[in-house]
Amino acid sequence: xxxxxxxxxxxxxxxxxxxxxxxxxxxxxxxxxxxxxxxxxxxxxxxxxxxxxxxxxxxxxxxxxxxxxxxxxxxxxxxxxxxxxxxxxxxxxxxxxxxxxxxxxxxxxxxxxxxxxxxxxxxxxxxxxxxxxxxxxxxxxxxxxxxxxxxxxxxxxxxxxxxxxxxxxxxxxxxxxxxxxxxxxxxxxxxxxxxxxxxxxxxxxxxxxxxxxxxxxxxxxxxxxxxxxxxxxxxxxxxxxxxxxxxxxxxxxxxxxxxxxxxxxxxxxxxxxxxxxxxxxxxxxxxxxxxxxxxxxxxxxxxxxxxxxxxxxxxxxxxxxxxxxxxxxxxxxxxxxxxxxxxxxxxxxxxxxxxxxxxxxxxxxxxxxxxxxxxxxxxxxxxxxxxxxxxxxxxxxxxxxxxxxxxxxxxxxxxxxxxxxxxxxxxxxxxxxxxxxxxxxxxxxxxxxxxxxxxxxxxxxxxxxxxxxxxxxxxxxxxxxxxxxxxxxxxxxxxxxxxxxxxx
Amino acid sequence: xxxxxxxxxxxxxxxxxxxxxxxxxxxxxxxxxxxxxxxxxxxxxxxxxxxxxxxxxxxxxxxxxxxxxxxxxxxxxxxxxxxxxxxxxxxxxxxxxxxxxxxxxxxxxxxxxxxxxxxxxxxxxxxxxxxxxxxxxxxxxxxxxxxxxxxxx
Numbered sequence: 001x002x003x004x005x006x007x008x009x010x011x012x013x014x015x016x017x018x019x020x021x022x023x024x025x026x027x028x029x030x031x032x033x034x035x036x037x038x039x040x041x042x043x044x045x046x047x048x049x050x051x052x053x054x055x056x057x058x059x060x061x062x063x064x065x066x067x068x069x070x071x072x073x074x075x076x077x078x079x080x081x082x083x084x085x086x087x088x089x090x091x092x093x094x095x096x097x098x099x100x101x102x103x104x105x106x107x108x109x110x111x112x113x114x115x116x117x118x119x120x121x122x123x124x125x126x127x128x129x130x131x132x133x134x135x136x137x138x139x140x141x142x143x144x145x146x147x148x149x150x151x152x153x154x155x156x157x158x159x160x161x162x163x164x165x166x167x168x169x170x171x172x173x174x175x176x177x178x179x180x181x182x183x184x185x186x187x188x189x190x191x192x193x194x195x196x197x198x199x200x201x202x203x204x205x206x207x208x209x210x211x212x213x214x215x216x217x218x219x220x221x222x223x224x225x226x227x228x229x230x231x232x233x234x235x236x237x238x239x240x241x242x243x244x245x246x247x248x249x250x251x252x253x254x255x256x257x258x259x260x261x262x263x264x265x266x267x268x269x270x271x272x273x274x275x276x277x278x279x280x281x282x283x284x285x286x287x288x289x290x291x292x293x294x295x296x297x298x299x300x301x302x303x304x305x306x307x308x309x310x311x312x313x314x315x316x317x318x319x320x321x322x323x324x325x326x327x328x329x330x331x332x333x334x335x336x337x338x339x340x341x342x343x344x345x346x347x348x349x350x351x352x353x354x355x356x357x358x359x360x361x362x363x364x365x366x367x368x369x370x371x372x373x374x375x376x377x378x379x380x381x382x383x384x385x386x387x388x389x390x391x392x393x394x395x396x397x398x399x400x401x402x403x404x405x406x407x408x409x410x411x412x413x414x415x416x417x418x419x420x421x422x423x424x425x426x427x428x429x430x431x432x433x434x435x436x437x438x439x440x441x442x443x444x445x446x447x448x449x450x451x452x453x454x455x456x457x458x459x460x461x462x463x464x465x466x467x468x469x470x471x472x473x474x475x476x477x478x479x480x481x482x483x484x485x486x487x488x489x490x491x492x493x494x495x496x497x498x499x500x501x502x503x504x
Numbered sequence: 505x506x507x508x509x510x511x512x513x514x515x516x517x518x519x520x521x522x523x524x525x526x527x528x529x530x531x532x533x534x535x536x537x538x539x540x541x542x543x544x545x546x547x548x549x550x551x552x553x554x555x556x557x558x559x560x561x562x563x564x565x566x567x568x569x570x571x572x573x574x575x576x577x578x579x580x581x582x583x584x585x586x587x588x589x590x591x592x593x594x595x596x597x598x599x600x601x602x603x604x605x606x607x608x609x610x611x612x613x614x615x616x617x618x619x620x621x622x623x624x625x626x627x628x629x630x631x632x633x634x635x636x637x638x639x640x641x642x643x644x645x646x647x648x649x650x651x652x653x654x655x656x657x
Binding site for chain 2: 358361412413425460462471
């Protein structure tokens with residue numbers, strides 16, 4: 001049983017700080033990394049030791065497997081925690097560490113590799129008796145076969161052109177009586193668009209909910225789940241609000257989904273932390289989506305709900321200990337919600353907003369936790385993900401958690417960059433959110449025309465502050481006033497014909 | 505009606521609303537306590553060279569005074585304000601490609617420099633017709649926000 005007394009955290013930003021806090025509490029020495037892109041980075045002062053990373057790009061520094069493995073060997077480090085993103089799901093990295101006798105605080109390289117392929121993952125789940133989205137992708141495209149398969153899949157279903165996408169050759173069929181006509185129409189459009197009229201069939205889920213289960217396995221054959229997280233509020237497929245329990249969860253559904261998630265883990269002989277993602281339809285039927293072989297961004301809501309520290313669990317399991325709790329000992333209390341605050345400009349297509357933070361202050365309350373990747377001296381730059389912080393609240397009920405989250409975001413002043421806080425608040429205040437009508441098209445359906453518009457009282461306040469001598473530049477104020485950095489947003493008005501995503 | 509710029513848009517300030525807002529105190533750090541219709545509230549503001557940042561109950565604004573400038577002509581084309589002659593870097597990044605040569609005749613809206621930032625390419629365009637005078641930065645150079653990249657003469 002390896003004893004882990006030192007850990008290299010191969011990550012930065014909020015997750016590296018969060019991991020360091022737990023490991024330090026456990027008496028483990030934490031070693032961090034610093035590349036040339038990390039001057040002044042907030043994670044550095046949370047580490048016991050910093051090792052330099054060579055390379056002037058993210059790829060040549062943070063993603064350089066060999067360099068990081070060599071640093072661990074040279075410095076006789078017991079284990080590596082990869083965080084999320086970066087090398088966390090890189091099986092070569094996990095294998096290279098294993099070859100050197102260094103513990104990778106995650107699953108085996110084999111489990112990572114197997115779940116890296118969507119096709120293989122689906123295959124494995126079908127064999128494990130876990131439901132996958134019903135569909136037909138067979139070569140036989142005859143009318144009779146398609147009709148029979150459609151009948152098996154059930155309605156509503158989607159007819160999709162196998163040769164291409166973009167909505168061409170796609171038809172939603174809501175009842176068996178409409179199938180034949182929709183098939184003809186889909187085929188003719190597919191033929192015109194791609195020269196190929198072959199189709200595939202798939203169950204159509206109108207308001208899919210993204211519900212995932214946290215699983216944990218150990219080296220002794222134990223596997224449990226720690227409940228679900230609903231992550232349906234997504235903007236362009238990026239999660240921005242997560243909660244637990246899911247508004248549609250019942251004890252019976254949790255039992256069935258939890259057991260399916262555990263079966264997934266067992267089929268993989270999975271060790272350490274993992275997440276099994278499902279899509280749930282309006283009828284409460286659930287289908288496997290994928291397995292994430294890492295600790296997820298939104299893990300704090302599970303920690304709030306269960307009272308467990310998942311990074312501590314990861315450390316214990318990596319040392320060969322058995323899971324700290326049995327399934328029966330896991331209890332869920334209250335409701336937990338997380339909002340991801342990003343440095344994004346909601347008025348500029350949510351593009352990253354860069355610049356130094358001119359003001360930064362975190363609110364505090366017994367029900368509030370903020371996992372932040374910045375501090376008051378930070379500068380949001382161009383090289384890394386612009387996440388400022390995860391704001392997590394708990395409440396006795398969902399309504400209480402929502403109102404506490406609204407309070408937290410309203411009292412979390414950040415200046416110098418634009419953030420998505422106002423956008424998050426609009427979601428939290430929406431009737432449909434309050435009713436728990438959350439699904440992955442929520443933002444598209446309800447907030448596609450959202451704009452940040454100041455109310456008359458706010459505009460009046462702004463005008464007064466703008467013209468007030470008390471907010472004038474430091475040279476006009478009393479002596480001793482702190483100098484204020486002056487780079488800010490003046491260039492935006494002169495952005496001439498700025499366009500994104502132009503390929504060379 | 506007073507007008508200011510909030511997030512680059514002209515906003516009129518309503519007199520009735522203005523009468524309901526009273527600033528009680530502004531600290532040296534920019535912490536504001538104010539009253540609106542008798543209710544106490546808090547905000548934070550920070551002055552920079554070009555304007556004032558304000559945080560008010562989860563909303564972030566950047567405010568500026570309206571500078572009177574005559575804006576004749578088709579300013580709507582390409583969203584480029586009239587009278588602009590400079591190309592300034594809108595964010596820190598790396599000059600990926602310079603599409604023109606010093607002294608070339610360019611047309612308003614023509615792409616002249618590609619800036620690489622945030623793992624994306626951003627095309628910067630000539631604000632006016634004219635001869636382009638490059639600022640001296642070369643392909644591969646890292647530039648700060650606000651760096652003057654070129655000018656139309």
